[in-house]
Amino acid sequence: MVRRSGKSDNGTGSEGVRVPEARVIPLRADETGGRTRWRLGEGRDRGNRSGGPARGGTEARETGREGTRPRRPAPAPPRPRPPLEADQVGTEGGAVPPVAAVPDPEPPAWEAGLEEVLRFLRRRLSGDYTVDEFGYDADLADSVLAPALRPLYERWFRVETIGLQHVPDTGGALVVANHSGTLPLDALMTIQALHDEHPAARRLRLLGADLMFRLPLVGELARKNGATLACNADAERLMSSGELVGVFPEGFKGIGKPFKDRYKLQRFGRGGFVSAALRTGVPIIPCSIVGAEETYPKIGDIAPLARLLGAPYFPITPTFPLLGPLGLVPLPSKWYIEFGEPISLDAYTPADAEDPMLVFNLTDQVRETIQHTLYRLLSQRRNVFLG
Amino acid sequence: MTRTGSPHDADRGSGGAAPSVVLVTGVSRFLGGNLAARLAANPAIERVLGVDTVPPSREMLRRMGRAEFVRADIRNPLIAKVISGAGVDTVVHAALSAGPGSSGGRTAMKEMNVIGTMQLLAACQKSERVRRVVLKSTTAVYGSGSRDPALFDESMTPKDLPSGGYAKDAAEIEGYLRGFARRRPDVTTTVLRFCNYVGPRIETVLTRYFALPVVPTILGFDPRLQFLHEEDALAVLERAAVEEHPGVYNVAADGVLMLSQAVRRAGRVQVAVPAPLVGPVGRFLRGARVVDYSPEQMRFLNFGRVVDTTRLKERFGFHPRWTTVQAFDDYVRGRALRPVLGAERIEAAERAVLQAARMLH
Structure with missing residues (x-):
């Protein structure tokens, strides 16, 4: 042997x-x-x-x-x-x-x-484990999913986190991040970062698009890994029960943007995440992820094929679909995940969620913070793959 | 409020005098029959009438004690005579049927559910004595889909209206009851939206499903399920019948089980069927009269459904005694399901592996 x-x-x-x-x-x-x-x-x-x-x-x-x-x-x-x-x-x-x-x-x-x-x-x-109401299976997530992603996190992308002290040890908070990379690896890596490196080993509960939950296996695993549908009801329920919630307000516009637009933040939805945070009174933590854009550089899009498959896009990257399944291997870019200073919403009341002007302003503030952090991190980065 | 369960602390419940004459529909089935039995055991209630198209089993009749069985069809206007003749003041409509198999096909089921309820409510509207109407509904009215929030509360409506089957019937019936409540504001209406029942005695689509030795599921989907123990279901129905609880309430136990987890807890073997093959497999099982898979049942097996029971606990004051897991385990024990893959066998395998590994080194 x-x-x-x-x-x-x-x-x-x-x-x-x-x-x-x-x-x-x-x-x-x-x-x-x-x-x-x-x-x-x-x-x-x-x-x-x-x-x-x-x-x-x-x-x-x-x-x-x-x-x-x-x-x-x-x-x-x-x-x-x-x-x-x-x-x-x-x-x-x-x-x-x-x-x-x-x-x-x-x-x-x-x-x-x-x-x-x-x-x-x-x-x-024997089915002897507990799953919460959202379908989060802590036993599976900690024993299988996290260890399976750890090599990717530590060795492949060599993720470096900055500003973890801005994420509270307990209580609800909303982590708002930029979305990129064709496949949502940035979401998985952010979960891993907070779980492995945060002193309180916090579990990030992601809010995902309904498309994800319609896909077989992907939807199932996403729920078991703590994700739930991006809607106000779920977001508020999670945040008011003291969970750390993660959201990518750009959605498919962000993750599926062409490579030439990398690190340019797209529109931040309709600010639903801000009103959910206002209603529950939790702080917003801007999170900037650098490195994910280069994992699968999307240089083209076969729209008809995407329509046929019911997907938001069908990406062409330098390696996919040219190399077939091998093209699914992400490029080993060096990643940085920076958590910014929390934006406290203590000064507002839940009723302020009904004030569209305030919601728009706060959305802009979060977006600008993330955009500027991205520019700063990019200017400090010498090499895409070596950091 | 205190935890409930015993039938007699109900009279001391919040407001409203105990009813004197109660009419229960659907007594030939588990919930209706046992509810009639519980109400008949309550000395504060003068008379209990049980209505159904088919007589209850002999055992059920014995259990129902002093409750009287009236063989009547609620689709027939004669039901009005029963209600006014006996001076019924509380109506518990527990006849809503979920499975077309048990009620003789989908058309008959729909007729029984929808037309029957319309007729029953029309009779209630005519009778001056009726004070309280309790409707046994279902959480299926929320539908089941990928765009649904993780938990439904009573104020939510489904993204798309149920296209057919049980859920559509229930949604329509709730609509009729709302109409009735507008026309008779003096009558208290209670809608109880129950999730799936399990228990050692009750027969439902899901209890038959989990009793299959090989449980077919949909590949790549693991729905969240929520159960309610049959005794809790009866306790809630009983309290709604004897106390004043206007409004709509979700009724479900705490906690959730994933379908795969439930299958394993029952000691069954799960076979994941790819979605395109689900139709033929479902038709085969329906043809073989094993399990009735309706399209809504299939959607349920895709996405599951969980409801928020805060209102039940805080406003109704009912805390289910069994959690989802406990209720399911009680069902597995009560049915004496012989596990295909039992705990002992797993343990034995575990020991064997350890032994083998030690030997190798």
Whole structure:
């Protein structure tokens, strides 16, 4: 098995122990390697994370891969979920204090990891988890979706967050961000940023277009990942129950704009998000995302095909549809997500939501803030891919 | 208000004297029959009349005790004679039927639902003694779709009116009741919009659906479901019959279950059918008289529906005793559904995997 080869590699490091035990030690050292890597991944603050890639480069990737492979054949009888397993092990490993490479009678770490995976699978198979009224499945989101996106977040886009202190630890708030990139990766990355890096590990509840909920699988996963329909009823219900709500007021106009218009904010809807915030009295946090525009540069649009598929656009990017499914791989641009200073709405009353002038002014203020932050971030960026 | 459930604390409820003569429609079915039985057990009520086109089962009749069964068709003007003759002051219309299979086809079902209600309300309007009308409606009136908010409250209307079936009937019936309330402002009208019932005894489209060994679902869609325990449904109906609760109320238990989760909790095997194939599969199951899939039922299986019950809790003062999950588990236990994939088997598999892994190392 793969495990064996790994053992012989590392086994040279530890010496002078009896044969049967020597078979155990490298294993453990192996696991601690995996563990350290995952603690880095879990790290809440930037300092911790930026230290990660330097030492984690090839070694971490190797251990990660090794962590996955031997486990794959094991949980075959219950439905296997390959991407989760490694991550499950990882998160579990993060909780256990690192052990020195001394042989002890306790079961090795991989066993605890495997048990955790099996516990998760049992929970899923017996339906023993809770889903909130909006369909948000915290168990699935934390154990499968977040770990699955983490490599994309950390290694592919190398997302850097700025101004996380502007996002409150508790209570409702409305994060308003620019939308771009043909596919809504920016939404997923913003969720990941707040979940992985915010000290309170906040869960961003996104408001999505109805088209998303009509699509099979996409709609299902979006709901399970905490999204709900962008309508005042849902937005206000979430915000007044103290949730952090995320919205992309540009909608399809923003995400589907041609590459030549990159980082030019489109119209901010009809300001529905401002009136929802006014009615619930939560602050608005402007959020500017740089890097998402370059993931899938949309250089063309096949409108008739889009109409046929009922989609808002059918994008042509330098790689799609030219390279087929390979064209779906996003370009590895370097991302920055900046959370701006919250715009407090304490001075207003819920009745002010009926004042269109005020709503328009506030919408403009949010839009201008995001636009200027984008320009500033862009001027500081030297290279699209290196940052 | 205190938590409810026991039938007798109802008389002390908010305002309104207990009714003396109650008429319940649809007593041959679970909710109507058991409601009549509960009301008959209440000594404050003088007389309980149960109406239906078919007589209730022997067991139901026994349970109904002193309630009297009147075999009458509410579509027939004769119902007016029953109401005025007996001096009925409270009418609980619980006859709204959801499944065309059980009521002999869609046309018959629609006739029974819509024409029956019109006739019943006409009779109520004529009678001077009627003080209170309670309508058992459904949350299906909100429809089900991708453009719907996550939770419906009573003030919301569906994005597009239900095009047919049960939901359309219910929406029309509610309209007739509103018309009736305008013409007879002295009568209190209560509309209870129930979500799907589950429980050990009740028979509905969904209870039959989850009893299938292999449960077909729509590929890529996992609707949110909300259930109400049959006992809670009866308790709400009973309180609405004996207390004054004007208005429209959503009635559902707390919490939600995803369809996939419910299937797993019932120990069934889920088979996801791609949307284009759903029609043929549904027709086959309908033909085989297993489950009745109407188009609205299919939409429901696509998107689900969850309602806000704040008004029920705060204004009506009713807190369901079972949560959605508890109600569903009670149904699974009560039906003694033998899990195809049981907890023991999962645990055994788990142990086996661990053993195997230990052996390998």
